[in-house]
Amino acid sequence: MSEFSETTIKVLQSITKREVAGQGGLLDGQDPSAYNTADPLRLWIIQISVIILMAQTLSLGLGRIRQPKVIAEVLGGILLGPTAFGRIPGFTNHVFPANSIPYLSLTANIGLCLFLFIIGLEIDPSIIRRNARLSVVVSLSGVVLPFAIGCGISVPLYHNFIAASANFHYFMLFVGVSYSITAFPVLCRILTELKLLDTTVGLIVLSAGVANDVIGWTLLALAVAFVNATSGLTALWTFLTCVAFTLFLLFPVKWVLLWLARKSGSTVNGPTMPFMTVIMLLLWGSSFFTDIVGVNAIFGAFIVGVIVPREGGVALAMAEKLEDMVGIVFLPIYFTISGLKTNLGLINTGTAWGFVFAIAVLDFTGKFTGCSLSSRALGFSWREATTVGSLMTCKGLVELIVLNVGLSAGILTQQIFSMFVLEALILTFMTTPVVSVLYPPERRTHAPGAGPAHISAPKGDSKGATEDDQSSLVMEDQPWRSRFTVVLDRFEHMPGIMALTKLVLPPTTDGLTSIRTSGKLALSIDALRLMELSDRTSAVIKSSMTETLIRTDPLMGVFRMFGEQSDMPVSASLAVVPHNDWSQSVANHAKTHGSQLVLIPWLPPSLGPTGESTEAGPSQPRATKAEHNPFDTFFGISSKDNSGSTIHSHFVRSILMHSKTDVAIFVDTGDHAGTSGPQHILFPFFGGPDDRLALEFVVQLCANSRMTATAIKVAKGPVEELLARPHSALLDEKVDLENGPAVSSIIAFPDTIYGQPNTEFRLQSETADSITWSRYASPVFEKDDHPQLRTALSRVEFTELSTPTPLHAITQRTKTLRETHRRLLVVTGRSKRLVAETHQQELKQIVEEHGSTGYDLVKKTIGDVATSFVISGSQNALVVVQAASESSDEV
The missing domain is CATH 1.20.1530.20 (Na+/H+ antiporter like fold)
Known part of the structure; x- marks a missing residue:
C-alpha cells in the first residue's frame, strides 16, 4: 500500500490511543512544545x-x-x-x-x-x-x-x-x-x-x-x-x-x-x-x-x-x-x-x-x-x-x-x-x-x-522597424510621429492613457488621411499590457497563456474598443514580468517595435498641507497626516514609500531612465483633454532637448483642426539685465544644481542619473534651442512647400516673455487663457537635462505659497515646470515630454 x-x-x-487532554497550559508549567497525541x-x-x-x-x-x-x-x-x-x-x-x-x-x-x-x-x-x-x-x-x-x-x-x-x-x-x-x-x-x-x-x-x-x-x-x-x-x-x-x-x-x-x-x-x-x-x-x-x-x-x-x-x-x-x-x-x-x-x-x-x-x-x-x-x-x-x-x-x-x-x-x-x-x-x-x-x-x-525568424518581427526604416520615421520637413507604444497597467490609469492617445492621433482631414492609412508613416498604436510576475503559480499560468489573455483581458478589451471607436489600428502585446522589470520591458518593447513615442499615464500623489484637504484637484484623495511607523526609521525608508502613487511614480521614473525612445506622460489632473471639441494648448519654452521635443509635439497636435496653441519663449529676468551679465555667469547659472554629479538613489527604486554637462554641451544646446524656435516661429517656405506643416503653424501663436518669475507668470497666463478657452492643455518638457534655466528657488516659493507637502516626488518625476502647475492647483490637462538621450550617461 x-x-x-x-x-x-x-x-x-x-x-484511537489518545491520552486525556490536559486542561492546563503554559501557566500550569507545561511545555507547549511537548508532543502529546x-x-x-x-x-x-x-x-x-x-x-x-x-x-x-x-x-x-x-x-x-x-x-x-x-x-x-x-x-x-x-x-x-x-x-x-x-x-x-x-x-x-x-x-x-x-x-x-x-x-x-x-x-x-x-x-x-x-x-x-x-x-x-x-x-x-x-x-x-x-x-x-x-x-x-x-x-x-x-x-x-x-x-x-x-x-x-x-x-x-x-x-x-x-x-x-x-x-x-x-x-x-x-x-x-x-x-x-x-x-x-x-x-x-x-x-x-x-x-x-x-x-x-x-x-x-x-x-x-x-x-x-x-x-x-x-x-x-x-x-x-x-x-x-x-x-x-x-x-x-x-x-x-x-x-x-x-x-x-x-x-x-x-x-x-x-x-x-x-x-x-x-x-x-x-x-x-x-x-x-x-x-x-x-x-x-x-x-x-x-x-x-x-x-x-x-x-x-x-x-x-x-x-x-x-x-x-x-x-x-x-x-x-x-x-x-x-x-x-x-x-x-x-x-x-x-x-x-x-x-x-x-x-x-x-x-x-x-x-x-x-x-x-x-x-x-x-x-x-x-x-x-x-x-x-x-x-x-x-x-x-x-x-x-x-x-x-x-x-x-x-x-x-x-x-x-x-x-x-x-x-x-x-x-x-x-x-x-x-x-x-x-x-x-x-x-x-x-x-x-x-x-x-x-x-x-x-x-x-x-x-x-518561426525557427529562423529575424530578431525584429513584422511589427518592428529595421534600422533603415527607423531613420526615416520622422520626415525632415514636418515633425509628425505615427508609431506609438501605449503602456497599460491598471484600470485607474485608463482615462489618462486614452486621453493622451486621442491627442496624438493624426487628423483625418486637411489632407493628412494618408498618414493614418499608408506610406512609411502609417499609424501604429501598439498597446503593451503589463502584468506582474509574482511567486504565485497563477502568474506562471498567465505567462504561458498570453494569446488567450490578450483576447480576454479587460484592460486590453477596453483599449481595443477605444481604438475601434477612434478609427485607429491597435496591435496588442502582453508582458508578464516582475514589477521591477516593467520599465525595462517597456523600453525594450519600444525599441524592438520601432516606436517613436512612448505614452504613459501618471496619477500624481495628493499635495496639500498636512492634515488639511488637498489642492491637487477633485480627482485626488484627501491628504491626511501619515501615521508614523517605527520600522520605517529602522529600515531608513519613508512612510509613504509603499503607497500606490509612490510606486507608480518610481515606475514612471524608471521608464524615463531606461527608455531610448521619446516619452510623453499624461499627468491626470482630472481634466481629460483630447476627447471632443476645440482645445487650446499652452506651451512654455525654456530650452533644452525636452522643450525642443515638446515644441515639435505641439506643432503635431496643431495639425488637428480642433487644436490651437500659444507657444511662449520664456527668459528669466528683464532683457536689459540679461544682456548686461557676462556670458560665463549665465552658463554657471544653467548648471543643474539639483542633480549635479551622478548620484544613486538611497532607496531600492531606480532613478534618473545625470552626468554634469560641460560648457560645450550647453552651448550646443542653446544653439539648437534657437534653431528649433526660429524654424517654427519664423518659418521660411517656398511657394506650395510643406502645406501640412504650414497649416499646423498657422494655428500656433508664438510670443516671447521676459520675467524674473517665469513660473508665476506662466501659471497666471494659464488662468487668463482658461477664461477664454473652455478646454486648455498645458504641454511642457521635463527639462531635467541641459535646461536653460533653473527654477528651484521659485518653485520653493510656490510650494510655500500653496502650503503643499510631498512635492519632491512630483518634481523628480515630471520636472520643475510641470510641478508648478500641479502644486498651484491647476485643473488643466498636462502633458510632459522627455526626449530620448543620445548618451548612455544621460536620460
Whole structure:
C-alpha cells in the first residue's frame, strides 16, 4: 500500500490511543512544545512556523541571484534535517520527534496532491497540439537517452550502495525515471523570469516541457505499479486500470465538467461554490482511486487538474484560489519531510562523492545532448539548441517526488536518496546561470508563434522597424510621429492613457488621411499590457497563456474598443514580468517595435498641507497626516514609500531612465483633454532637448483642426539685465544644481542619473534651442512647400516673455487663457537635462505659497515646470515630454 494510505492509517491509530487532554497550559508549567497525541496541534504549529521561516528566509537571499524558490525550500528542508540542525543536541527530538512525523507527513501529502492538481492546471494541452512535431521530438529525445544513461549508471550504484536483497530491476527503473524527469513548474518559472516565453527557444521548451511532464508522470505511474504489484501480471493489470481511468477522466468526465462550468456560470464569473465542490470531490476521489489500485495518489490529482476547463479562465481562477496556502504552507512541509530523510553526512567517502559527481554529470549530459541534438536537427542554431538542452536539464520538485516515492517503497536507501537530492539541487541551480550565458538578450530570436516557420525568424518581427526604416520615421520637413507604444497597467490609469492617445492621433482631414492609412508613416498604436510576475503559480499560468489573455483581458478589451471607436489600428502585446522589470520591458518593447513615442499615464500623489484637504484637484484623495511607523526609521525608508502613487511614480521614473525612445506622460489632473471639441494648448519654452521635443509635439497636435496653441519663449529676468551679465555667469547659472554629479538613489527604486554637462554641451544646446524656435516661429517656405506643416503653424501663436518669475507668470497666463478657452492643455518638457534655466528657488516659493507637502516626488518625476502647475492647483490637462538621450550617461 502506498505512503498516503499508510500515513493516514498511522494517524487514525494514534487518535484511537489518545491520552486525556490536559486542561492546563503554559501557566500550569507545561511545555507547549511537548508532543502529546491528545493535542498534536501545538507542536504542529511550532513545526509549521519553523519550516515557513526557514524557507522564506532562504528564498530572500537566493531570489537575488535569480534562483527559483524551490531551491530555497529544498535547502531549508535539508538544513532542518540531520545534515545541519539535526546535529544540534535535542533539536530533532524536541521540534521533529518521530511520533509527530505521521501528522506532518499527512499534511505534506495533502499539500502534495493539491500541488499536483495545480500543476495539472498549468498544463495547456493546446501548447502540445500547436507544436506537436517539435515538442514530441525534443521531449522524446530528452527521455530516451537520459533513461538509457540512468539504467547504465544504476549498475555500479546498485553494486556499491544497495543491498543484494533489493530488486535490481526496480532500482534501475527508478533511476531511469529520475534521469528522464524535467521539472515543468520550475522550468516554466525560469522561462518567465528570464523573459524567454516570447522567444523561439521559450516556445519549444515550454511545449517540450509539457510533453516531458506527461511522459514522466506516466513512467512514474508505471514504476509504482511494478513496485506495488505482487507479480508481473498484477503490474500489467494495475497499469491498464490506471490508463482506463485516465481515459475516462480525459473524455466523458472532462466533457461533463465543461458542461457544468457553463451551466453554473463559472466560465463567466469564475468558479462558483457548487462547481468548486464538485472539483474538490473529484480531486480526492481520483486520488483515492489511484492510490488504492497501486499507483500514487498524486497521479489522480494531476489528471484532475488537467481536465479542469480552460474556457473563461476557470483553471486560472481555481489556481488563484488554492496556490497561496499550498505554496506558503504545504509545499515547505513536504520539502522539510524530504530534508529530514536527507543526510548529506552519509556521503562521507571519496567513492560516494565520486558517484555524486558522476550522477550529476551523466544526468546533465544525457538531457543536454539529447535535447540539443534534436533541436539542432529541427533547424535551430547551435546557440538556441544548446539553450534548449540546458533548460531541459532542470530538475527541481518533480525529481524529488520520484525520489520520495522510491524511498518510501524501499527501493532507494537513505544514502542514495541523499546523493540524488544533492544532484537535483546542483542541476536546478545551474540552469539559470548557464542559460543566461548561452542565450543573452541581444542574441535572442523573438517569435509571436511557434513552429518551423518561426525557427529562423529575424530578431525584429513584422511589427518592428529595421534600422533603415527607423531613420526615416520622422520626415525632415514636418515633425509628425505615427508609431506609438501605449503602456497599460491598471484600470485607474485608463482615462489618462486614452486621453493622451486621442491627442496624438493624426487628423483625418486637411489632407493628412494618408498618414493614418499608408506610406512609411502609417499609424501604429501598439498597446503593451503589463502584468506582474509574482511567486504565485497563477502568474506562471498567465505567462504561458498570453494569446488567450490578450483576447480576454479587460484592460486590453477596453483599449481595443477605444481604438475601434477612434478609427485607429491597435496591435496588442502582453508582458508578464516582475514589477521591477516593467520599465525595462517597456523600453525594450519600444525599441524592438520601432516606436517613436512612448505614452504613459501618471496619477500624481495628493499635495496639500498636512492634515488639511488637498489642492491637487477633485480627482485626488484627501491628504491626511501619515501615521508614523517605527520600522520605517529602522529600515531608513519613508512612510509613504509603499503607497500606490509612490510606486507608480518610481515606475514612471524608471521608464524615463531606461527608455531610448521619446516619452510623453499624461499627468491626470482630472481634466481629460483630447476627447471632443476645440482645445487650446499652452506651451512654455525654456530650452533644452525636452522643450525642443515638446515644441515639435505641439506643432503635431496643431495639425488637428480642433487644436490651437500659444507657444511662449520664456527668459528669466528683464532683457536689459540679461544682456548686461557676462556670458560665463549665465552658463554657471544653467548648471543643474539639483542633480549635479551622478548620484544613486538611497532607496531600492531606480532613478534618473545625470552626468554634469560641460560648457560645450550647453552651448550646443542653446544653439539648437534657437534653431528649433526660429524654424517654427519664423518659418521660411517656398511657394506650395510643406502645406501640412504650414497649416499646423498657422494655428500656433508664438510670443516671447521676459520675467524674473517665469513660473508665476506662466501659471497666471494659464488662468487668463482658461477664461477664454473652455478646454486648455498645458504641454511642457521635463527639462531635467541641459535646461536653460533653473527654477528651484521659485518653485520653493510656490510650494510655500500653496502650503503643499510631498512635492519632491512630483518634481523628480515630471520636472520643475510641470510641478508648478500641479502644486498651484491647476485643473488643466498636462502633458510632459522627455526626449530620448543620445548618451548612455544621460536620460
